Amino acid sequence: MESALVWLIYQRAPGVGRRRMAELMRTYPNPEEAWRLGAAELAAVRGFRPETVQALLAVRKSAEARREAERELERARRAGLRVLCYGTQGYPRRLAEIPLPPPVLYQYGPWEPGDGDGRPVVAVVGTRRPTAYGLAVAEQLGRELAQLGAVVVSGMARGIDTAAHRGALSAGGTTVAVLGGGADVCYPQESAALYRKMRESGAIFSEQPPGTAPRPENFPERNRIISGLSHGVILVEAGERSGTLITAAHATEQDRDLFVVPGPITSPLSRGLYRFVRDGAGLAVNAAQVLEDMGFLPAAEGPLHFTPRGLTELEQRVLGWMGSAPWWPGDLAETSGLSVPEVQACLTMLEIRSAVRRLPDGQYIRIG
């Protein structure tokens, strides 16, 4: 009897949802053992009523449930998916500890989530409709986290999620996505290249059967896996009703470290984050500080920004004017008293040297 089959058949019993599955798995974590339980042993599980026990016993004998479960596993095998089963070797330890762990998790990619390899795992999540600032910060955090050896988790949604994944990839790091549809279904479509890269170098996870179309009602549940896989969660921009807040709630419930990227108080996309700050979430200023606050790195020394070598005096002055906020070249000229041609020429040279970058709306932001 295949271990995964046990959970897949049990969860097909009427009246058995995520909560009862979680109670069952927590009480009898070994699937082999769970398959052989008698009525009395099942009745001892917290919250199980007599009809729950009857349903579980019945589904065990149901040929249809078995056929469906086998078909799901067969499909996973054909798609080349790895099957992670609760209570067996390879299932992520941190994920097993959350209140409602997925009984079975499908995975693409080489990353070994099992007992962890001692690397910090950090989720970076946020709105699907961010500002240019949010995008830049998410990408920067993803890159910095990867540079410092952390694994970056997110949901491959448009906006912040995608930027975080890309940032980590740009530094050659490990980044993994948890999808709301089947792990073999790339959504959104335009992220196909990103999806492929993560499949090759990181991981793609989903608790949904292979081939499941992405449905909005599955996304909130998916978020508990994002925080469940991680040591800590960084929130970058969320409106008052953003799905990101669900991830944050899961993180709190799962006792994960929560960090918030400060944004302008005037931005509606900062509003969803206030209450987490009030409740004691940490401030995410850069990756080193986040990891340090989570207890992973020794305190960082030195300046927050690095200055590339070989800049002219004028270029250094322009760079000096730019803090961490994005700048319009025109404002930079007005503030610094330099002429527009001077500022423009400097920005090109700084861009070539990777000291600044142009954002998609034409503003410039200092990198580093």
Next chain:
Amino acid sequence: MFVRVWSFALQGIEALPVAVEVDVSPGIPSFDIVGLPDASVREARERVRAAIRNGGWPFPLQRITVNLAPAHTRKEGAGFDLAIALGVLAAAGAFDSAALEEIAVAGELALDGGLRPVRGALAMALAAEGGRRLVLPAESAREAAACSAGTNVLAAPHLADLIAHLRGERRLEAPDPVRPAEAASAADVDLALVRGQLVARRALEVAAAGGHNVLMVGPPGAGKSLLARCLPTIMPPLDDAESLEVSRIYSVAGELAGSGLIRRRPFRAPHHSTSRAALLGGGNPLKPGEITLAHRGVLFLDEMPEFRRDVLEALRQPLEDGVVRLARAHSHLTFPARPTLVAAANPCPCGYLGDPLHPCTCTASAVHLYRSRLSGPLRDRFDLQLYLQPVTYSEYQASTAGESSAAVAERVLQARERQRRRLAPFGLSSNAEMGPALIRRFCRIPPGGESLMREAIDRFGLTLRGHDRVLRVARTLADLDGSDAILVRHLAEALQYRGVGSEPVKRWA
């Protein structure tokens, strides 16, 4: 009895002499027009008959045949009315037909014999220069009199006035002088009105100096229209030849409306629902499109991605060649079309992508689709591409007024002068017109610039065309700087205008 009267047919912005031959001979009364007249010309029969009767002359009850020669070109419009009426009257003996050899005429007849204006009076005056005297309806005559050939023009308010003139009873007058107020009216916009937007001001100056097309991407309210309107105010004034050329176009389009020569650079801003025919020219009767009306001036396409794709694609050929080629059923026509193109676009369909306060409500695929409407080949026609920053009211209040158009125009003029000296032997007037050969010749990359350009190709994904665009702009920057050689700083600044493309959307999704 056979009579010949000289008139004109419009072909593009040229007026071709047309001989209107009228034969009145005995037979069953009829009135036919041949020589490829279209419906509007054939309707002349009714207007001519009524105008002659109402003028008090008898209309010959004979067989009347009108031929418009040369017979192979198509004739359009009501401008032949006057010539046909004169021919019929002369053939009927109302005056001596020898007098007709001295003049050429054009005009639309009212049923009472009054004369209505025609399109293209200026072109006709130029075509008649040094030959026959040109008789036109009063308003058209005033238009024609604006050019040097205008001394040859007579104004006829009514058919009866012209008949009296031909009979030698009463001389026709030269047209009224042009209302000077029209010609000299000042521009209603000025760069001094633009607050902030330092980068855009600089880009406009460069555009005016080098004749470069400009693409501006920025949120609603950033002042895209005002900036575009300011561009003609800093371009060098039209010289006499250009002024005549532009005026002739407006005359043919029927938009000169009796005013004098156009001295200000035209500014045309067609709406994004504009049809291909309205933008490029076409229709029946054939009229020049917006791109021709903007010749030597500025064609402003606001919300460029909202224009129909086929309309935008159709712009590519004229922008390349400087002329619009229109294929008609019987002929090919060209209109001049050398405007500076200024296009504006929002960063995304809702306009708020990147705005610090408004979240953008567009999906990534919607933004991608929006930007992809500016196809690569068309985008390559814009040497200067820039982002505009949003202007908040407090910033607007705080920032000081910038330089006036006149001050900027002074620098532009000097830069143009440098270009003229360099490019005149090649028949060009601005850096924007330089092709690959001239770019290699006049845009030498300075020492230290090679590595910069190589890095730019690697990092910014600069294409070969993009590379040439940067060099053209750098040449203009050097001209503005009074420098014979392009310096590294000119290349570096030019690279800032390299492109506002689809690549950020792909990168950021």
